[in-house]
Amino acid sequence: MSSIISVSNLSKAYGSGFKALNGINLDIKRGEIFALLGPNGAGKTTLISIICGIVNPSQGSVSIGGHDIIRDYRAARSMIGLVPQELHTDAFESVWATVSFSRGLFGKPKNPAHIEKVLKDLSLWDKKDSKIITLSGGMKRRVMIAKALSHEPQILFLDEPTAGVDVELRKGMWEVVRTLQASGVTIILTTHYIEEAEEMADRIGVINKGEIILIEDKATLMQKLGKKHLTLQLQNKLDAIPETLAAYHLELSADGRAVTYDYDTKGDRTGITSLLSDLRNAGIRISDLDTKQSSLEDIFVSLVRAP
Ligand SMILES: Nc1ncnc2c1ncn2[C@@H]1O[C@H](COP(=O)(O)OP(=O)(O)O)[C@@H](O)[C@H]1O
Ligand SMILES: [Mg+2]
Incomplete structure (x- = not known):
């Protein structure tokens, strides 16, 4: 055009x-x-x-x-x-x-x-x-x-x-x-x-x-926005993400009671199944979870807020 x-x-x-x-x-x-x-x-x-x-x-x-x-x-x-x-x-x-x-x-x-x-x-x-x-x-x-x-x-x-x-x-x-x-x-x-x-x-x-x-x-x-965030509430406080989970690029909350995993809803696999089993292998127990879709609103807000 x-x-x-x-x-x-x-x-x-x-x-x-x-x-x-x-x-x-x-x-x-x-x-x-x-x-x-x-x-x-x-x-x-x-x-x-x-x-x-x-x-x-x-x-x-x-x-x-x-x-x-x-x-x-x-x-x-x-x-x-x-x-x-x-x-x-x-x-x-x-x-x-x-x-x-x-x-x-x-x-x-x-x-x-x-x-x-x-x-x-x-x-x-x-x-x-x-x-x-x-x-x-x-x-x-x-x-x-x-x-x-x-x-x-x-x-x-x-x-x-x-x-x-x-x-x-x-x-x-x-x-x-x-x-x-x-x-x-x-x-x-x-x-x-x-x-x-x-x-x-x-x-x-x-x-x-x-x-x-x-x-x-x-x-x-x-x-680009077809991303979701999975937040896992942990039964026990975690001080650091174990090395064995490094590939997931998890983010640990400030209080150590939750981790967040970003994944692509349009990808072939989300990686959630293996994440959950690797967490269990690392002895990390989950008490609750929720997912959130990032939206145009998210980037808009982050763009407009940027200094
Ligand atoms: N005639 C004008 N004289 C001085 N400042 C103006 C005038 N018109 C708009 N502005 C200022 O320019 C900025 C942009 O306004 P505007 O283009 O109306 O924004 P928007 O349409 O996105 O709300 C605002 O800070 C507004 O106060
Ligand atoms: Mg206007």
Whole structure:
């Protein structure tokens, strides 16, 4: 897949001197769903705002479909639809009017067939004549997406599309995003929900304190995470792991009453059977055990905590 967006060495210092982004490099592939995952204040909205031409970068460059966002602003911007974090809609307009009007803002000629397709993709067709004020929260969000797609952009940015939304609406939104991807739109969403990145994305970028600290295919990431930890509670306190068990790389707890064994759930063998028999041969008795799956949450937390 070729890249549709290329961000290179991008930095942003706000007027106060505060550095919100620091040396961001990022390529978005045509047709993918890319999730930018990071805690509040990480710089997600700043990055999206620069790519969409709303905020000026302090350093670095961005090109969209080969168009530089500063030198070639109009061409770059017309390829993008943006659904901002803060939603605002014209309450008394009809769905059809507000979506058609957004298209006009991009100087594009009327195209009722496109507006119709967008409204149908977003399950808003039967609401096309309703005033926005009469719609549910979930529908209003979909109207915002329809507005962002009105000028036929190839790329859609969704800034925290499900923040503060209940579980059901969130799942509905995920379905909408998949439908849009199937219709050929490249999607970049920001989120601070790990589950959302895990559920939606083809690739995940983790951003923290203005720096991208990890970019990975989701499948690869999940494979790396296909690790489990087996914790064995011991009947008797252990001072040290016996030499005969060195191959298992066990970790002894500080109080000497538990050992932890890491194993790969995707491997041919976990090594648990032989571990248990070798423990017995070493005279170590077990009083209890439990296993824990490491998750995206684990690495996310450890990455974000790292100094
Ligand atoms: N207009 C601004 N002026 C000064 N600082 C800002 C401005 N906008 C955002 N920031 C700061 O930049 C950092 C990143 O913000 P933002 O990009 O909104 O993060 P996120 O979207 O990941 O929550 C935050 O510390 C925020 O306070
Ligand atoms: Mg934000």
